[in-house]
Amino acid sequence: MRIGTKVIHVGEEPNLKEGGYGDVVVPIHLSTTYARKKLDVPTAGYEYSRTGNVTRHALEKRLASLENARYALAFASGMAAETTLLLSLLQQGDHVVAFDDLYGGTRRLFNQVLTYFGVSFSYVDARNPQNVKDAMEKNTKLIWLETPTNPMMRLCDIEAIAKIAKEEDVLTVVDNTFMSPIFQSPMNLGADIVVHSTTKYLGGHSDVVGGAVIVSDDDIHERIKFNQNAVGAVPSPFDCYLVLRGSKTLAIRMREHERNALRIATFLEEHPSILNVHYPGLRSHPQYELARKQMTGFGGMLSIELAGDIKNARRFLEELQFFFLAESLGGVESLVEHPATMTHASIPLSEREFLGISDSLVRLSVGIEDVDDLIEDLDRALQLAF
Numbered sequence: 591m592r593i594g595t596k597v598i599h600v601g602e603e604p605n606l607k608e609g610g611y612g613d614v615v616v617p618i619h620l621s622t623t624y625a626r627k628k629l630d631v632p633t634a635g636y637e638y639s640r641t642g643n644v645t646r647h648a649l650e651k652r653l654a655s656l657e658n659a660r661y662a663l664a665f666a667s668g669m670a671a672e673t674t675l676l677l678s679l680l681q682q683g684d685h686v687v688a689f690d691d692l693y694g695g696t697r698r699l700f701n702q703v704l705t706y707f708g709v710s711f712s713y714v715d716a717r718n719p720q721n722v723k724d725a726m727e728k729n730t731k732l733i734w735l736e737t738p739t740n741p742m743m744r745l746c747d748i749e750a751i752a753k754i755a756k757e758e759d760v761l762t763v764v765d766n767t768f769m770s771p772i773f774q775s776p777m778n779l780g781a782d783i784v785v786h787s788t789t790k791y792l793g794g795h796s797d798v799v800g801g802a803v804i805v806s807d808d809d810i811h812e813r814i815k816f817n818q819n820a821v822g823a824v825p826s827p828f829d830c831y832l833v834l835r836g837s838k839t840l841a842i843r844m845r846e847h848e849r850n851a852l853r854i855a856t857f858l859e860e861h862p863s864i865l866n867v868h869y870p871g872l873r874s875h876p877q878y879e880l881a882r883k884q885m886t887g888f889g890g891m892l893s894i895e896l897a898g899d900i901k902n903a904r905r906f907l908e909e910l911q912f913f914f915l916a917e918s919l920g921g922v923e924s925l926v927e928h929p930a931t932m933t934h935a936s937i938p939l940s941e942r943e944f945l946g947i948s949d950s951l952v953r954l955s956v957g958i959e960d961v962d963d964l965i966e967d968l969d970r971a972l973q974l975a976f
């Protein structure tokens with residue numbers, strides 16, 4: 591089955607057997623517990639809804655299939671997915687090598703939560719795989735990557751880094767939120783674990799917060815599944831239904847996001863008020879060749895550096911009409927945000943400056959509206975801002 595069919599069919603196969611209703615949409619299965627006839631035999635394998643839920647399992651089946659993996663575990667948010675994964679695989683004294691440009695909340699989890707449990711982190715510019723290799727220590731257990739990164743749109747070579755990791759028996763985790771399974775398949779490139787904030791493209795409509803961990807190894811799956819139940823950061827059945835519903839249009843939405851983003855990136859690249867456009871689909875992106883090699887599309891996210899200062903940036907952000915000024919990304923509506931004061935505000939100033947997250951950096955999540963309206967909106971706001 592190809593991915594455009596998987597998003598619609600996997601996990602929601604109608605039950606046409608005796609006693610089944612043939613639903614073409616999996617029901618929102620609300621029961622918190624499941625009665626049984628015999629003490630030690632759960633009726634259909636289900637005991638309690640935190641441990642297992644019919645709607646959640648449908649979603650997990652679909653997500654595993656989209657990432658070409660054997661298992662997926664759904665969580666109440668992307669951060670819940672990351673936390674449960676890390677709690678399952680790390681212990682005091684362990685070390686993680688991470689790409690230095692990551693979602694601010696991920697760095698906050700690492701630096702302001704996990705370090706207190708005795709886990710240490712080294713941040714490297716993973717655009718060069720050698721930097722990852724050089725940062726590895728005897729106690730390194732995981733490599734944590736985003737590609738493209740949030741918000742600088744930097745890439746790393748998943749295949750090259752996963753190979754380095756395997757040689758040292760270290761696991762590679764890729765947060766695939768920005769590309770979605772439509773444009774990038776980290777497992778096919780050697781990654782061990784894929785993470786998603788399903789709040790973004792997978793849900794696609796800015797109406798549900800969720801996350802997922804996807805894996806093929808039996809042992810790793812068992813460890814994370816144990817903690818999915820033990821820690822309990824599971825999504826509600828309704829949230830699972832929303833992600834299932836949203837994901838059905840993922841393939842067509844991603845095509846439109848990309849088409850619009852490429853048009854907008856090309857327009858902004860020529861604009862006199864823009865210093866730089868970071869979009870992997872532009873030939874001017876320093877890693878354009880890697881993007882073409884490891885991704886099958888360039889996605890709907892881009893960041894831009896305005897020629898002015900914070901005052902110009904503020905005016906631009908506040909003048910936009912179709913790009914709502916809001917955190918998050920990946921929904922059908924366009925969003926704009928200011929990483930330095932919003933999504934990445936928890937990163938210390940010196941570190942932000944080092945990464946290039948300046949006051950004039952603006953991030954766009956390009957929606958699937960008519961692109962000419964979006965371009966006119968950007969043009970008008972830029973004229974007013976300068």
Ligand code: P1T
Binds near residue numbers: 696736800
């Ligand atoms: O928001 P949540 O569902 O908990 O997911 C966290 C997360 C994980 N990974 C990446 C790459 C992300 O971008 C996010 C959340 N990001 C935003 C809210 C944002 O505006 O960037």
